[in-house]
Structures are given as C-alpha cells and as structure tokens.
Amino acid sequence: xAGHGGSRTVIYAALAGNLAIALTKFAAAFFTGxxxxxxxxxxxxxxxxxxxxxxYGMHRAARPxxxxxxxxxxRELYFWSFIVALLVFALGAGVSFYEGVTHIIxxxxxxxxxxxxxxxxxxxxxxxxxxxVALREFRRQKGQQxxxxxxxxxxxxxxxxxxxxxxxxxxxxxxxxxxxxxxEIFEMxxxxxxxxxxxxxxxGATAAFLxxxxxxxxxxxxxxxxxxxxxxxIAQQDPAVQRANGVLTVHxxxxxxxxxxxxxxxxxxxxPEIEACVERLEARLRxxxxxxxxxxxxxxxxxxxxxxxxxxESASE
Numbered sequence: 001x002a003g004h005g006g007s008r009t010v011i012y013a014a015l016a017g018n019l020a021i022a023l024t025k026f027a028a029a030f031f032t033g034x035x036x037x038x039x040x041x042x043x044x045x046x047x048x049x050x051x052x053x054x055x056y057g058m059h060r061a062a063r064p065x066x067x068x069x070x071x072x073x074x075r076e077l078y079f080w081s082f083i084v085a086l087l088v089f090a091l092g093a094g095v096s097f098y099e100g101v102t103h104i105i106x107x108x109x110x111x112x113x114x115x116x117x118x119x120x121x122x123x124x125x126x127x128x129x130x131x132x133v134a135l136r137e138f139r140r141q142k143g144q145q146x147x148x149x150x151x152x153x154x155x156x157x158x159x160x161x162x163x164x165x166x167x168x169x170x171x172x173x174x175x176x177x178x179x180x181x182x183x184e185i186f187e188m189x190x191x192x193x194x195x196x197x198x199x200x201x202x203x204g205a206t207a208a209f210l211x212x213x214x215x216x217x218x219x220x221x222x223x224x225x226x227x228x229x230x231x232x233x234i235a236q237q238d239p240a241v242q243r244a245n246g247v248l249t250v251h252x253x254x255x256x257x258x259x260x261x262x263x264x265x266x267x268x269x270x271x272p273e274i275e276a277c278v279e280r281l282e283a284r285l286r287x288x289x290x291x292x293x294x295x296x297x298x299x300x301x302x303x304x305x306x307x308x309x310x311x312x313e314s315a316s317e
Contacts, residue, residue: 007158008058014162015051017130018044018169028119032241034110034124035103036195037119039096043199044123046092047165050084051074054158057081061253065090070104071294072103072255075218082214088165089207093200107189116180124173131166138163153224156254157217161210172199175200188270222290223249223257231259231292234284240277242266245305259285262305274299 025041028034036253057080064073138159141222144149151160182188222228228247235244245262252258262279265274278297285292 005019006090007137007156008055009053010137010159010162011051013133014130014166015048015055018048018051022048022271024119026117027173032110032112032116033108034113034116034180034260035099035192036179036199037116038236039099039196039199040120040123040172040176042095042099043092043169043203046087047169047175050087050165051162053080053084053087054161058158066277071252071258072256074116074251076238077253078157078214079263080159082211082218082273085214087211088168088203088210093203093207095263096196096203097200100193100198100200103193103196104190109187109189110180110183111194113180113184117177120173120180124170125164125229127169127173131163131170134159134163134166151213155251157210157214160213164206164210169204171202175199175202217251220250223259226256227289227291230289231261231285234288235261235263237282238277238280239266240269240273241306242282243302245300245302246309252293255291257291258296259292260298262298262300264302264305265299 006244022041025037025044025047025074027139028170029038029041054077056078060080061074061077063073063076131193138150141154141156145153154160175195179192179198183190183192226247231247231249232244235241235247243264245264247262248260250258265277269277278295281297282295
C-alpha cells in the first residue's frame with residue numbers, strides 16, 4: 001500500500017481542517033441560533049469522522065493475507081468508503097433536513113448574525129485549502145482522462161471521496177451564506193431553515209454518487225484495458241506460450257489485482273515445462289507489474305476461451 005502516500009496527505013489535511021471548522025461552526029450556531037450554521041457544523045463533524053474511517057480502512061486493507069482471507073484484505077478500503085457514503089447521507093443529509101424542517105415550522109430569528117459571516121468566511125478559507133490539496137492529488141492521478149471518467153475508472157476511492165466531500169462542503173457554505181443573508185435582509189427566519197434543506201440535498205446527492213462508485217468497487221471491477229493488454233503481452237512473449245487468449249482481472253484494492261490468464265500451450269509441452277512457464281510468468285509480473293498480486297493460469301484452447309468470453313459479454317448486455 002505504499003502508493004497511498006498522496007491519499008493519506010489529502011485525508012490528513014481534510015481531517016485537520018474539518019475538525020477545527022466543525023468546532024467553530026457549532027460555537028457560532030450556539031451563539032446565533034442559526035439552523036444553517038448548525039447543519040454546517042454537523043456536516044463538518046461528519047466529514048471529520050469520514051476522514052478517520054478512510055484512514056482506518058487504508059490501515060485494515062494493508063494487512064497481509066491470512067488463512068481466513070487468502071487473497072488479502074484490500075477490499076476493506078472499499079467497504080469503509082461505502083460506509084462513509086452512508087454516513088454522509090444518514091447523518092449529514094438527514095440531520096440537516098430535519099433541522100431545516102424544524103426551523104421552518106418554528107422559525108426563530110438568528111442573533112449576532114455577524115458571527116455567522118465571520119465563521120462562514122473562515123470556513124470557506126480552510127475548506128478551500130483542503131479542497132486544493134485533494135484537487136492537486138486527484139489531477140495527478142487522473143492524467144489525461146476527463147473528470148467524470150477519472151472518477152468512474154479510479155480504483156482508489158480515498159482521494160475522490162475527500163474531493164467530493166470538500167466540494168459539497170464549499171457548496172454548502174455558499175448555500176448557508178445565501179440562507180442566512182436572505183433571512184436577515186427579508187426578516188424571514190424560515191429562509192435559514194430552507195438553507196439547511198438545501199445543504200441536505202447537496203449532501204444527499206454527494207452520498208448517492210459516492211455510494212454508487214463504492215458499490216461497484218465492492219462487487220469487483222476489472223483492471224484498466226492498458227493493464228490487461230500489458231499482462232497479455234508479457235504472457236505472449238514467453239516461448240512456451242502458443243497463444244495468450246485473454247485475461248480476467250479484478251481489483252482487490254487500488255494496487256492489488258488478481259489476474260486469471262487463459263493460455264494455449266503447445267501440445268508437445270510436458271507438465272513440468274508448463275509449470276516452469278507459469279513460474280516464469282509469475283516472476284516477470286512480480287518484477288514489471290507489482291500490482292498483479294495473484295496470478296492464476298488456465299490452460300485452454302482459444303476456441304473454448306472465445307465461447308466463454310461471448311457468454312460473459314452477452315450476460316452483461
């Protein structure tokens with residue numbers, strides 16, 4: 001899991017910022033009675049806990065394989081990323097929606113509104129700094145891909161989860177500022193509660209998107225076409241391989257891939273020669289593609305492989 005250095009930096013930056021911001025927002029909500037500010041405090045507190053869960057997931061995923069989990073624990077990161085999405089929805093969006101509805105039903109004018117503006121400004125500054133750290137790391141990882149394509153193809157949810165949470169936080173701050181300002185200008189405290197509902201909608205949409213991406217990783221997503229092509233090229237170069245038919249891959253973690261190779265060997269090869277070929281392939285993949293942590297080789301004719309490939313493709317349509 002050495003490749004997680006950038007991810008950890010992003011999470012630590014978000015953790016520090018969110019904790020300080022949450023405490024400040026709760027203090028402001030206590031002194032002013034603002035519903036939107038209380039919702040923002042809950043939002044920042046949830047984001048703080050989510051950062052801790054992502055770090056915990058990365059720690060658990062780094063554990064070696066055991067008898068109970070022979071392929072390792074890489075998917076723990078995907079599990080905890082899914083839990084993060086659920087918490088954003090259940091705690092962040094749920095509490096914000098409840099607080100907004102309550103404030104609309106029984107509106108109370110906010111006191112010391114200037115405190116809210118100061119806290120919102122500072123929060124925007126701190127959240128923006130954390131967002132820039134996450135954005136830089138995500139841009140480094142995405143390469144030439146488009147933004148949405150990069151998220152959908154990414155196998156490391158830690159960075160884009162923080163980026164989306166910080167983006168939702170910045171949008172929430174804008175909505176909170178608009179709601180508090182409108183409530184003061186028009187002397188309608190109900191607008192403060194409406195801002196809380198707006199924050200809940202932002203968090204709900206963010207949670208739904210993150211949950212969808214995490215679900216795909218939990219079920220099992222294949223390696224990129226470039227990785228599959230490279231594995232096949234390495235296999236085809238071995239003198240004992242008559243034809244590398246294809247490869248099935250699945251990510252167990254951002255840098256952990258299980259690969260199943262379909263290979264047609266020459267009919268003249270003996271069992272020891274095939275075994276030696278498999279050992280050569282494993283050694284070369286360990287050296288050139290360390291992300292391939294498990295390799296399974298199936299001797300198979302190209303015709304049989306094509307039949308099974310077509311069955312898989314037809315089932316996915």
